[in-house]
Amino acid sequence: MATSAPPRSQAKPAPCCKDWYYTRTLRADKSWEYVTELAAIHHDPVVISRSEHGISRANISRNALKVLYRLNKAGYAAYLVGGGVRDLSLGREPKDFDVATDARPEQVKQLFRNCRLIGRRFRLAHVYFGCEIIEVATFRALQEAGEAGEQARVLEDGRLLRDNVFGTIEEDALRRDFTVNALYYHIADFTLVDYVGGMADLRRGVLRLIGDAEVRYREDPVRMLRAVRFAVKLGFRMHPETAGAIPRMAHLLGHIPPARLFDETLKLFATGMGLEAFECLRHYGLFGYLFPATEAVLLDDEFGAALGFLAGALANTDRRVAEGKSVTPAFLFAALLWPSIAQRLTAAEPHAAGSIQEIHKAASEVLQDQARCVTIPKRFSMPMREIWSLQPRFERRTGKRALRLLSHPRFRAAYDFLLLRAEAGEVEAELARWWTQLQLTSGEQRTEMAGRRRRSGNRRGRHKGSDTV
Numbered sequence: 084m085a086t087s088a089p090p091r092s093q094a095k096p097a098p099c100c101k102d103w104y105y106t107r108t109l110r111a112d113k114s115w116e117y118v119t120e121l122a123a124i125h126h127d128p129v130v131i132s133r134s135e136h137g138i139s140r141a142n143i144s145r146n147a148l149k150v151l152y153r154l155n156k157a158g159y160a161a162y163l164v165g166g167g168v169r170d171l172s173l174g175r176e177p178k179d180f181d182v183a184t185d186a187r188p189e190q191v192k193q194l195f196r197n198c199r200l201i202g203r204r205f206r207l208a209h210v211y212f213g214c215e216i217i218e219v220a221t222f223r224a225l226q227e228a229g230e231a232g233e234q235a236r237v238l239e240d241g242r243l244l245r246d247n248v249f250g251t252i253e254e255d256a257l258r259r260d261f262t263v264n265a266l267y268y269h270i271a272d273f274t275l276v277d278y279v280g281g282m283a284d285l286r287r288g289v290l291r292l293i294g295d296a297e298v299r300y301r302e303d304p305v306r307m308l309r310a311v312r313f314a315v316k317l318g319f320r321m322h323p324e325t326a327g328a329i330p331r332m333a334h335l336l337g338h339i340p341p342a343r344l345f346d347e348t349l350k351l352f353a354t355g356m357g358l359e360a361f362e363c364l365r366h367y368g369l370f371g372y373l374f375p376a377t378e379a380v381l382l383d384d385e386f387g388a389a390l391g392f393l394a395g396a397l398a399n400t401d402r403r404v405a406e407g408k409s410v411t412p413a414f415l416f417a418a419l420l421w422p423s424i425a426q427r428l429t430a431a432e433p434h435a436a437g438s439i440q441e442i443h444k445a446a447s448e449v450l451q452d453q454a455r456c457v458t459i460p461k462r463f464s465m466p467m468r469e470i471w472s473l474q475p476r477f478e479r480r481t482g483k484r485a486l487r488l489l490s491h492p493r494f495r496a497a498y499d500f501l502l503l504r505a506e507a508g509e510v511e512a513e514l515a516r517w518w519t520q521l522q523l524t525s526g527e528q529r530t531e532m533a534g535r536r537r538r539s540g541n542r543r544g545r546h547k548g549s550d551t552v
C-alpha cells in the first residue's frame with residue numbers, strides 16, 4: 084500500500100458526507116421523507132498519481148484491461164472501480180474486477196461481441212471472457228428522475244427499487260456504498276480518483292458509509308450485511324455512524340427479497356471468515372433477521388450447546404477455505420439451521436425422536452420458516468435434508484444397515500456433520516470414532532465390526548411404531 088498521497092487540489096476540504104449529499108425532510112404529515120439529494124458535490128476530487136497509489140497493471144486481470152482500453156480507445160471514460168481497486172490498494176487479490184464508464188449499456192454492447200446486458204434494478208453490461216465476467220456499469224446519478232418512467236430511480240419508504248438514471252462520475256461515486264469502494268482507477272493516465280475520502284479511510288482501516296448512514300441503509304438494507312462482510316474481510320473498524328445505525332435499522336432486512344439474501348449470506352459465511360462474520364452479525368442484531376429460528380435457540384441456549392456447535396461448524400468451514408478445499412452451501416446451511424432441527428427432535432415424543440417422519444417434519448417446518456427470510460435453492464435444501472436425516476442412522480451400528488450407510492451418496496457430508504456434533508458434545512465421541520474406524524477397515528473387518536456390536540448386545544431396538552431412518 085502506498086504511504087502518502089498528497090491530493091492534487093489540497094485547497095478543498097475532504098467532503099463531509101452527511102451534510103453534503105443527503106437530506107431527510109419532515110413532511111406535512113410529520114413522517115420523515117427519506118430522499119437522497121445532490122446538495123453540493125461540485126468539488127475537485129483528490130487525484131492520486133501513479134507513483135503514489137501502488138496499483139500496478141500487472142495485478143489487474145488482462146480481460147479487465149482489455150475492456151478498459153477498448154472503451155478508452157472508443158472515446159469513453161473508463162475506470163476500474165469497487166472492490167478491485169480497494170483490494171489492489173491493500174495488496175490483496177481482488178475477487179473480481181468492475182468497470183465504470185460514461186458509455187451507455189447499449190454503447191458498451193456495440194463495442195464487445197461477447198457482451199450481454201443484464202439487470203432490471205441496475206442495468207449492466209457483462210463482458211464474457213471464458214469463465215471470467217467483467218461487469219461494466221454506466222455512471223449513475225443520485226437525483227430523482229422525474230418523468231423518466233421505467234428508467235427512473237424509485238424510492239419506496241426510502242428504499243431504492245430501481246436506479247437507472249445515468250449521471251456523472253462524481254454522482255456515481257456518491258451513490259456507492261462505502262468510501263473505500265468508491266475509488267476510481269483511470270485507465271487513461273493510471274491515476275486514482277477519489278471523491279469521498281476513500282483513500283484516507285483505506286489507510287486508516289476505516290469502513291465508512293458515504294452519506295447519512297440511516298438514509299443509505301434505508302435505501303438498501305443489504306448494505307448492513309456488506310458493512311459486516313467488509314469490516315470482517317478487511318479487518319477494518321466501522322466508522323461510529325456506520326456501525327451505530329445498524330441495530331436501529333436491522334429490521335429493514337425483512338424487506339429484502341429472500342433470494343437476494345441467500346447470495347449475501349453465502350458470501351458472509353462461505354468465504355473464509357464465517358465465524359467472525361457470525362459473531363459480528365449477532366453483535367449488531369442482524370443474525371436474527373437471517374436465521375430467526377437459529378437465533379431463537381441461541382437466545383435460550385443455557386449450556387451453550389448450540390453456540391458451540393455453530394462455532395465449531397463455522398471454524399471448520401473457515402479452515403477448509405484457508406486450505407483451498409471446497410465448501411458446499413448445503414453443508415453450511417445444514418449446520419446453520421441444525422440447532423433448530425435438533426431442538427425440535429429433542430422436544431418430540433420419545434418414541435418418535437429419530438424417526439424418519441419426525442426428521443422430515445422438522446426439516447420441512449424449519450426450511451419453510453427459513454424461506455421467509457433467506458431462500459435456500461432446492462439444489463441445496465435437498466442435500467441438507469439428507470444430511471439431517473442420516474444423523475440418526477449413525478446411531479445404529481449393527482448389521483447390513485450400518486454397512487449400507489457407507490455407500491450412501493451423502494455419507495461423507497453426513498459423517499463430517501456427525502464429527503461436528505461429536506466435537507460439540509452432542510453425541511458420544513466414541514460414536515464418531517467408531518464410524519471413522521469403520522471407514523479405515525477393509526471389507527471383512529467391516530462386517531466383523533458391525534457383527535461384533537450385534538454380538539456384544541449393543542443393538543438398539545427398533546422403536547415400536549416408528550419407521551426409523
Ligand code: ATP
Nearest residue numbers: 165166167178179181258259260264265303305306
Ligand atoms: P467484492 O467483489 O470483493 O465482494 P465489491 O466491493 O467489489 O466487493 P461488488 O458487489 O462486486 O462488491 O460491487 C462492486 C461495487 O459496486 C462496490 O465496490 C460498490 O462500489 C458498488 N456497490 C455494490 N453493491 C452496492 C450497494 N448495495 N449499494 C451501493 N453501492 C454498491
Ligand code: MG
Nearest residue numbers: 165166167179
Ligand atoms: Mg467486486
